[in-house]
Amino acid sequence: MPGTETKHKVRDVTVRMLRGGSGPPLLFLHGANGLPVWLPVFELLSRNFEVYVPEHPGFGTSDNPPWMRNIGDLAMYYLDFIDGLGAHPVHLVGQSLGGWAAAEVAVRNCMRLKSLSLLAPAGIRIKGMPAADNFIWDAEESVRNLYHDQKIPDQMLSMQPTDEQADIMLTNRFAATKFGWEPRWYNPSLERWLHRIAVPTLIVWGKDDKLFPSAYAARWGERIPDSRVEIVAECGHVPAVEKPEITAREISRLYAGTR
Amino acid sequence: MQFTFFHLMPYRPLDMAERHKHRAAWVVLPNALYDPKKGADEYESYIDQLVYAEKLGFDVIAVNEHHQTAYGMMPAPNLIASNLIARTSKAKIAIIGRALPLVNNPVNIAEEFAMLDNLSRGRIITGFVRGIGNEYHATGINPFWSHERYQEAHDLIVQAWTKPGPFSYEGEHFNFRYVNLWPRPYQSPHPEIWIPSMGSSETVKWAAAPERKYPFLVTFSSRELVTRYLNVYRDQAKQYGYEALPSQIGFASPVYVADTDERARKEAKEGVETLFNDFLAVPFQMLLPPGYMSLPSMKNTMKMRKALGAQKRLSFEELADNGTVIVGSPQTVRDQLSKLRDATGAGKLITMLQFGTLSDELTKRNMEMFASEVMPHLKK
Numbered sequence: 001m002p003g004t005e006t007k008h009k010v011r012d013v014t015v016r017m018l019r020g021g022s023g024p025p026l027l028f029l030h031g032a033n034g035l036p037v038w039l040p041v042f043e044l045l046s047r048n049f050e051v052y053v054p055e056h057p058g059f060g061t062s063d064n065p066p067w068m069r070n071i072g073d074l075a076m077y078y079l080d081f082i083d084g085l086g087a088h089p090v091h092l093v094g095q096s097l098g099g100w101a102a103a104e105v106a107v108r109n110c111m112r113l114k115s116l117s118l119l120a121p122a123g124i125r126i127k128g129m130p131a132a133d134n135f136i137w138d139a140e141e142s143v144r145n146l147y148h149d150q151k152i153p154d155q156m157l158s159m160q161p162t163d164e165q166a167d168i169m170l171t172n173r174f175a176a177t178k179f180g181w182e183p184r185w186y187n188p189s190l191e192r193w194l195h196r197i198a199v200p201t202l203i204v205w206g207k208d209d210k211l212f213p214s215a216y217a218a219r220w221g222e223r224i225p226d227s228r229v230e231i232v233a234e235c236g237h238v239p240a241v242e243k244p245e246i247t248a249r250e251i252s253r254l255y256a257g258t259r
Numbered sequence: 260m261q262f263t264f265f266h267l268m269p270y271r272p273l274d275m276a277e278r279h280k281h282r283a284a285w286v287v288l289p290n291a292l293y294d295p296k297k298g299a300d301e302y303e304s305y306i307d308q309l310v311y312a313e314k315l316g317f318d319v320i321a322v323n324e325h326h327q328t329a330y331g332m333m334p335a336p337n338l339i340a341s342n343l344i345a346r347t348s349k350a351k352i353a354i355i356g357r358a359l360p361l362v363n364n365p366v367n368i369a370e371e372f373a374m375l376d377n378l379s380r381g382r383i384i385t386g387f388v389r390g391i392g393n394e395y396h397a398t399g400i401n402p403f404w405s406h407e408r409y410q411e412a413h414d415l416i417v418q419a420w421t422k423p424g425p426f427s428y429e430g431e432h433f434n435f436r437y438v439n440l441w442p443r444p445y446q447s448p449h450p451e452i453w454i455p456s457m458g459s460s461e462t463v464k465w466a467a468a469p470e471r472k473y474p475f476l477v478t479f480s481s482r483e484l485v486t487r488y489l490n491v492y493r494d495q496a497k498q499y500g501y502e503a504l505p506s507q508i509g510f511a512s513p514v515y516v517a518d519t520d521e522r523a524r525k526e527a528k529e530g531v532e533t534l535f536n537d538f539l540a541v542p543f544q545m546l547l548p549p550g551y552m553s554l555p556s557m558k559n560t561m562k563m564r565k566a567l568g569a570q571k572r573l574s575f576e577e578l579a580d581n582g583t584v585i586v587g588s589p590q591t592v593r594d595q596l597s598k599l600r601d602a603t604g605a606g607k608l609i610t611m612l613q614f615g616t617l618s619d620e621l622t623k624r625n626m627e628m629f630a631s632e633v634m635p636h637l638k639k
Contacts, residue, residue: 136282136396138542166565167558170549174403174557177549181401 003038003046008054010081015062018053021046024114024255026091027082028053029098031238032134032176034060034168041240044248048255049091054081056101058175060168071123071179071187075104082112089114091255095240096211097122097179100187106201107193115258116201117251118220119239120209122185124194126219131185131212135177148208148236185212194223201227202254204247206235228254260600260637263319263353263609264312264626265511268305268339269538270329271616272297278329283541285328285393293329301332304619308612308626309343313350315630319384321353321609323455326361326390326397330538337371344379352379355453355476355609356386359416360408361398365433368412369419369440376445383446386453387413387473392551393541403550406461408432420449455511455609458488459556467495467503476609478511479539482582482599485510489603505606510599513584513614516628520587527586528575530617535573538615543570584614589632596637608637 003020018038026049030036035055045051057077058064067073078101082090091114094102099121106116125131137145143153161169201224205217214231221229230250232243239247273284274292281288309320322339325331333339336354343352352375357368376383389409395402411430415438418428424439444450454466455476466473477488489508496503513534515527543564552560578584585595596608612629613622 135548136287136545138544163562166561170557170561171554174549174554177401178403181395181403181548182399184399 003042003051003053008052008081010077010084013057013063013065013077015057016055016060018042019051021049021051023047023049024091025049025085025088026051026093026251027078027085029078029092029094029101030056030059031096031098032172032180034172034175036241039241039244041244041247044244045251048252052085056098056175058178059172061171064175069178071100071104074101074179075108078102078105079109079112091115091117091251093117093119093251094121095119095238097176097185099123100179100185100190103190103194103197104187106197106199107190110196110198113199115199115254116197116224117204117254118201119204119247120206120212120237121203121220122180122212123187124191124216124219124223125183125186125188126216129213129215132210133184134211135181145210146237147242148206148234149242152242191219191223194220195225197224197227199226200254200258202250203227203229204239204250205229205231206237206239206242207231207233208235209237211237260605261318261506261509261607262316262634262638263321263509263607264309264315264317265321265323265353265355265609265611266305266309266613267323267325267331267611268301268333269534269615270298270301270332271618272301273329273537275533275537278537283328283393283545284330284538285541285545286396288327288329298332305613306339306342306346308619308622309339310346311623312626313347315626316634317350317630319351319353320347321355321384323355323386323388324357324390326394328393328397328538337375340375340383341378344375344382347382351382351384353384353453354386355384355455356388358388358390358394359412360389360405361394361400362412363433365412365415366419366435366438366440369416372416372450373420373440373442373444376450377442379445381445381450383444383450384453385450386455387416388455389551391541392546392548395548395551396545401550402548404432405551406553417449417452420444453509456488458484458491459552460491461553461556463488463492463495467492467499467507469499469501472496472501472503472507474507474509474607476509476511476607478609479583480510482595485512485582485599486602489605493604503604505604508603508605509607509609510603510605511609511611512582513586513611514592514596514629514633515584515586515612515614515617515625516589516592516633517624518588518628520591523587523591524575524579526621527579527584527617530613530615530621531575531578531584531586532573532615534615535578540570589628592629592633593636596633600637 003018008017055062099118100123205214322336425437428435453474517523
């Protein structure tokens, strides 16, 4: 069943949100390209979870509060957001930029979390192992370099965005730049606090990630105490899109272990 | 009119075939392509040209700042300005400009300009810019904050020049417990500030404000756009309740003069085409990183770009026909410039008489022709 699009308000900020399924709450934080459509991975997850996919403040048509200036603000916003979801602890999932935000949430406060799934998260930097420069990629490279299977970008690039979609894409690029340009896609302090993550954690990484090398997965695994690393073969930067079955299966397995 | 001889200092020996194996002559162009011996010769020629411009009667000689590029070899233009101070005596020396958002301590910019102003006994003109988008790739500074950083850095520098120190500055991006400039600027209250711009409406509004009245210079734009933007500035001044002076209005163009139109066009062609296509041209995502322009301006630009279709090489003919470059016999150049002056009320002309790969020999002849055959007619 497709998710429904709603508006969600936390304090003074209203955002767009996709929502579907039933079960314990699962909060999915999207990556730098913004709120996706209701993806197959959400459909799969919605069999076990009530899935919430908010559009971050500053992205797309969500509110853009002037105080939202860095990743720390985004993390604090999501702590408020989670408090507003009710008493049930939340399974937190984040892709890339969203994974970074999720980790920033978890190092601040895990009390309301049940599990954490990080899908090719931004957020740390390993010296000598640079991420690619996605800001210098042209429009086509920006799509192609995110996937292993080029049939996905072939299909994406064959579609001409409407004016409205083009505006949203541009807004998303602005928001992503705010969070990720400098320091490039990381917070120098985050890595040293990852030990504070006190919930079962899954780290999923596409083996063929051209943006953040999959070797980053091991470092995340070392730093987070109760964690497991899953490297996905024939997969680029976006496991949730390229390998939805594996992604949903691993998240559900993590969930099963918490029961 | 006030005449400025402006130099970009391009690296002319660039291997163009190699250059086009890369995205741009900026940031990612391997610096193995830079030969220091040839580069040193370039500096020498270009500084000689700037010094010679004073002899020829130019009011102002000018340089500017660009980073990690063959387009312009002046990541630190104040070093060139310092050299020019020692070698000239009358001409004003303009640094148009320094890219304010790119630094983490704008007080350094205030200090350096104040030093130059003292060394030259008040011959310095400054320019405040945000840099080309490429510069945010080169320096790592987040373009999302470009406008905010510019505003803060501007306020901080002007205060450093004018407000008795020590004082504190409290901003979002810049915070200093002590701002206390030694030396203070030579000119009172401070050196002139010029604003070179591609014509963004936000910049026009800000520069024309009565508390600033900063000279506004439209750069590298067609006759139509120069006219439009400069009139926007004049209209904006009227809305503020005053009439903009000619000295507040100017434009910057490559100019080439030879004895006949035909000869001028033939000699200028390669220099013009290399300037725009080989040195300047960069992919869109480098030129306009997110935040460099405001979101509404960027949305309009994207729509215009979509309508224009794929970018192609600009030909000399179209650049000359639309007036982005002004090329021809003395009569032709006089006519074009005086028309543009009359249509805009401009009192400042920023000439670029060396551009792209234009040789020393042709540059010298161009400078002499311009100074003897064009300048006197427009000075009147």
